[in-house]
Amino acid sequence: MGNQIKSVGIIGAGQMGGGIAHVCAMAGYEVRVHDVSADRLQTMHATISGNLARQVSSGKTTESEREQALARIRPAPAMADLAAMDLVIEAATEDETVKRKIYQQLCPVLNPEAILATNTSSLSITRLASSTDRPERFIGIHFMNPVPVMKLVELVRGIATEDTTFKSARAFIDTLDKTITVAEDFPAFIVNRILLPMINEAIYTLYEGVGSVEAIDTAMKLGANHPMGPLQLADFIGLDTCLSIMQVLHDGLSDSKYRPCPLLVKYVEAGWLGRKSNRGFYDYR
Numbered sequence: 358m359g360n361q362i363k364s365v366g367i368i369g370a371g372q373m374g375g376g377i378a379h380v381c382a383m384a385g386y387e388v389r390v391h392d393v394s395a396d397r398l399q400t401m402h403a404t405i406s407g408n409l410a411r412q413v414s415s416g417k418t419t420e421s422e423r424e425q426a427l428a429r430i431r432p433a434p435a436m437a438d439l440a441a442m443d444l445v446i447e448a449a450t451e452d453e454t455v456k457r458k459i460y461q462q463l464c465p466v467l468n469p470e471a472i473l474a475t476n477t478s479s480l481s482i483t484r485l486a487s488s489t490d491r492p493e494r495f496i497g498i499h500f501m502n503p504v505p506v507m508k509l510v511e512l513v514r515g516i517a518t519e520d521t522t523f524k525s526a527r528a529f530i531d532t533l534d535k536t537i538t539v540a541e542d543f544p545a546f547i548v549n550r551i552l553l554p555m556i557n558e559a560i561y562t563l564y565e566g567v568g569s570v571e572a573i574d575t576a577m578k579l580g581a582n583h584p585m586g587p588l589q590l591a592d593f594i595g596l597d598t599c600l601s602i603m604q605v606l607h608d609g610l611s612d613s614k615y616r617p618c619p620l621l622v623k624y625v626e627a628g629w630l631g632r633k634s635n636r637g638f639y640d641y642r
């Protein structure tokens with residue numbers, strides 16, 4: 358089956374929503390982005406514009422492609438502005454209550470034939486699907502951060518996802534020049550099931566005084582060839598997101614090996630969420 362998707366709605370103009378808008382617009386889709394904050398929508402547009410300018414400087418794209426891509430991304434001030442989209446990707450915060458509320462507002466106005474996807478990094482696709490009016494046209498499409506750079510997308514079907522939905526989602530991702538990994542609907546799928554316990558262990562290593570922030574990150578960068586140290590990566594992902602994923606693993610798999618490190622909990626309680634709040638394991642002020 359070919360790709361039937363021509364237009365993409367995105368809910369959430371944060372790091373992930375912005376990155377998804379960037380790659381969809383570059384692939385030629387009409388993109389509309391909804392966010393409760395008008396400021397976030399503006400910041401997103403400026404960030405995409407800057408990232409595309411870097412791609413022009415490094416010869417990955419041209420100025421005219423950049424301008425055309427930017428023109429394809431339009432804000433959707435009301436949820437109803439997404440009504441005619443063929444695919445809507447929800448990239449809101451990693452909180453089940455927030456996501457359910459969004460689906461409640463979106464489903465009554467969204468074209469009944471449209472596919473609804475979530476960019477959740479850990480939550481059950483089957484459970485999220487059950488709170489929509491279209492479990493058979495609901496699917497997990499999980500992009501990695503930074504979206505324009507990372508080649509992987511995890512594709513996750515819920516128990517009720519129909520084959521046609523799966524095939525359309527697959528054909529859509531192929532047009533974005535990404536590699537697909539199919540994961541079963543288990544807590545945190547594949548990447549985060551493996552990555553987040555590693556990050557959590559790095560935080561325990563700090564908590565127990567085995568090494569400093571710099572020592573831990575240098576050890577993993579130079580000793581294991583990771584592009585970023587685990588604490589720098591945690592700041593990049595967002596410590597609140599890291600904590601939610603560890604909680605999903607801990608609750609969903611009922612194994613104490615997934616216990617979130619108390620230091621991670623404390624940082625999140627302090628509002629030290631990493632790069633986005635200017636403070637995490639590193640100070641960005």
Ligand code: CAA
Nearest residue numbers: 408411412415417478500501502503505506549584585594
């Ligand atoms: N948006 C667009 N492009 C970006 C970007 C962004 N946010 N950040 C970096 N880039 C581009 C740069 O423009 C540069 O492009 P060129 O080659 O065209 O110049 C390229 O990426 C490399 O960037 P830099 O030279 O500035 O820096 P770097 O070499 O240190 O690479 C990095 C930066 C790609 C982020 C690298 O450090 C890296 O791969 N880090 C690990 C990222 C990772 O593990 N992501 C997965 C997180 S987990 C996840 O996403 C799942 C989840 O649900 C939590």
